[in-house]
Amino acid sequence: MSTTVEASAGIDRVNVTVGDESRSVSGGGETGRSFELTFPVEGGRAYTVDVELVDANGDRDGQTVETTHIPIHVDPVETDRLVGVNYYPWFGEKAPSHSPHRDDWVEESTLTPVLGEYDSADPEVIDQHLQWCLEHGIEWLSISWWGPDDHRDEIIQQDLRAREAFADIQYSITYETQGRLADNYHTDGIDLDDDSVRGQLAADLEYFDENHFGEQNYLHIDGRPVLYLYSAQLLEGDVEAAFEEIAATTGVEPYILADLPTARVVDFPISRVADGVTNYNPYHPREDIEEVFHDLYKSRIVSMYLGASALDADFVPSIIPGFDDTAVTHVDRDNPPLEPSPERFERCCDQLDPHxxxxxxxxxxxxxxxxxxxxxxxxxxxGTDYLELTSEKLATGESSGYDQNGTIVELDWGQLVVPAERDSGSGDTRELAFMCNELTVLDGAGDPLVSYDIGSEEDEPVYIGGSFFAESYDGETMRWFGTSYGKTTMLVDADRDAIGGLELRGSPITEMEVRLAVGDRSAVTRLEDGAHTYRLML
Structure with missing residues (x-):
């Protein structure tokens, strides 16, 4: 700190106190004196400085000085890879008066923040967040964005950027796709062939280009600004043409990181555009989620990795400590909890390690x-258990490496049918080929190598693409194969040279030919109506 003091009788000394620390400066009998003093502080807040002047007559005069906000001192950890977090700047006084984010928001969580019910615009809160991140190897904030006139964008531009440590971290925009492009947040699809939807996306990209992409600490991959598209699977129509048109008319061509279902990253139109693929939340609302989560998480990491490879896209896996929204009241929720804990987070870190x-x-x-x-x-x-695990398990250390076991097999469907186009009474717009109940991998003699109960999720191949969500009917599980991808590709637990064919139990949506491919071997088989078991031999 620096200050100036004066005394007509001459200054004997000046005593300065900050907290428990005190310093004295000789006045030398001068009537005025300027001086600078340095005090060690942790930062993260403003400080009160007590200044006492003692003049040559022994008289004392005191004053109190309030500093500006002092940033927290940060010692960043040296990292071995880029680790990011999904970050929400939506709590506190800048939220609209009707928003659940404004008051009493902590009551809608099963956990209690160490900082209490904080304000996302509070400089002390921001500094503490940045310190926690940087000191534990988190160097990227993917920040939720709901529009140019929204309080969350204001907090990014006015409050986050104002903090000194924010320049030491990279950030990108999480584009809240439903909130920006759909009339109904819970929509089943967003049509990019609609001129108004395409225009809104183009306008938002131009806004990002003018207000975010050019920031020195905005995250770039391959020289392009990263844009995280939340729920990217909802984008329908000619998505590739839409992005090409937007790039041509606006000159904005970001790096698209697409949030997609883990087992189906190749199945959606956005997959042809995505530069990288991820999944926001690997939780699934099943009654038995506590029992099956880690098995599903392990297989879906593999599925996303293989899907990214098939798309020639970057692989950005996600990780969670658990999921529990049972305290939420501002929207209807009925999701079975997956109890959050450091033990679960550590297990997820270990499962992610090979990849x-x-x-x-x-x-x-x-x-x-x-x-x-x-x-x-x-x-x-x-406490800080999650942050310490992030530093030890994610941000630093070498990966143990992924050794792929099994063989990729591919079913190339000769025809896809959209039920809604066949039957005006149907609302099913999926592109379907085969409804499968069971799949068996056969050896060259036609004997079983491994069998899968399709639709059971925990007892299935690892899907890379070409499958819809699991279903059940009369106690039997099933899954439709097809999708716009036109193929069903999966990893089966069998040696490639031992595989002689597949047996499918289920029903094709119509008579068609299907091509089975395993490595450089393939065979075409016709699926006829009436049968329920089909053998496809190489």
Whole structure:
């Protein structure tokens, strides 16, 4: 700090106190004196400075000085890979008066933040968030964005950028796709062939180009600004043409990181545009999610990795500490909880470890999504356990490496049928080929090598593409194969040279030919109506 003091009788000394630290400066009998003093402080807040002047007559005069906000001192950890977090700047006084983010928001979480019910625009909160991130190897914030006139964008531009440590971290925009492009947040699809939808997306990209993409600490991959598209699977129509047109008319061509279902990353139109693929939340609302989560997480990491490879896209796996939204009241929720804990987070880190060497980055859901209890921000329940695991398990250390077991097989369907186009009473717009109940891998003699109960999820091949969500009917599980991808590609637990064919139990949606390919071997088989079991031999 620096200050100036005066005394007509001459200054004997000046005593300065900050907290428990005191310093004295000789006045030398001068009537005025300027001086500078340095005090060690942790930062993260403003400080009160007590200044006492003692003149040559022994008289004392005191004053109190309030400093400006002092940033937290940060010692960043040296990292071995890029680790990011999904970050939410939506809490506090800048939220609209009707918003659940404004008051009492902590009551809608099963956890209690160490910082209490904070304000996302508070400089002390921001500094603490940045310190926690940088000191634990988190160097990227993917920040939720809902529009140019929204308080969350204001907090990014006016409050986050104002903090000194923000320049030391990279950020990107998480584009809230439903909130920007759909009339109904819970929509089943967003048509990019609609001129108004395409125009809104183009306008938002131009806004990002003018207000975010050019920032020195905006995250770039392959020289292009990263744009995270949340729920990217909802984008329908000629998505590739839409992005080409937007790039041609606006000159804006970001690096698209697409949030997609883990087992189906190749199945959606956005997949032809995506530069990288990720999944916001690997949780699934099943009654038995506590029992099956880690098995599903392990297989879906493999599925996304293989899907990214098939698309020649970057692989950005996600990780969560758990999921519990049972305290939420501002929207209807009925999701079985997956209890968050450091033990679960550590197990997820270990399951992710073999793939981190192939990943462009790792993205944690989330830093502070308190409503769903996915936050790794320190809570009273867990302290800094999540952050310490992030530093030790994700940000530093070598990956053990992924050794792929099994064989990729491909079914290339000769025909796809959209039920709604066949029957005006149907609302099913999926492109379907085969409804499968069971799949068996056969050897050259036609004997079983491995069988899968299709639709059971925990007892299935690892899908790379070409499958819809699991279903059940009369107690039997099933899954439709097809999708716009036109193929069903999966990893089966069998040696490639031992595979002689497949047996499918189920029903084709219509008579068609299907091509089975395993490595450089293939065979074409016709699926006739009436049968329920089909053998496809190489």
């Amino acid at each position: 981190m060497g192939d990943a462009e980055a790792v993205l944690i859901t989330s830093f502070n999504e308190w409503y769903e209890s996915t936050a790794i921000e320190p809570a009273e329940e867990f």
